[in-house]
Amino acid sequence: MHEFGLAVSMVDLAVEAARKEGAERIEAIHVEIGALAGVVPEALEFAFGGAREGTMAAHARLEVTYLPxxxxxxxxxxxxxLDNRFGIAVCPRCDTPSADLRQGREMHVSHLEVT
Ligand SMILES: [Zn+2]
Structure with missing residues (x-):
């Protein structure tokens, strides 16, 4: 379960960014996660609940946008x-396989809501 490590680094990143802005509290962390990033949404939510404890994001919401x-x-x-989670791309128009993935493996904090 790599979601816990992921949640911890998201919180770390958010806290660091919020400190730079002179914020006191993080209200929400918005993240974007690609469909092929291998993240289980429920596991991430759960891990986030633990990772935020004792930080300035302790009451923050996690807002996840899943990118196709x-x-x-x-x-x-x-x-x-792609209509599957395995990263096997076959063009629906011409049935040609493609290894040129343009989106789907990313995982990043897109923005924060702070006070
Ligand atoms: Zn094609």
């Missing part, structure tokens, strides 16, 4: 959304 996996087909010169 998107690959690029060179044949059709267009992007398409």
């Amino acid at each position: 996996a998107i690959a690029y087909c060179a044949t059709c010169q267009s992007e398409f959304e």
Whole structure:
């Protein structure tokens, strides 16, 4: 379960950024997670509940935006959304496999709400 490590680093990052802004409290942490990042949403929520304890994010909400996996087909010169969680991209138009993943593996803090 790598979600705990992930939650801890998200909280760390958020706290560091909030301190730089001179904030006192973090109200919400917004994160973006790709469909292929291998993160189990329930596990992340649970881990976040533990990771935020004793920090200035102790009462913060975790707002997660899940980004769909998107690959690029060179044949059709267009992007398409993957409909599976395994990262196997086959263009729905021309059935050509693609290894050109444009979105889906990212995990990052997009912004914070602080007071
Ligand atoms: Zn195609």
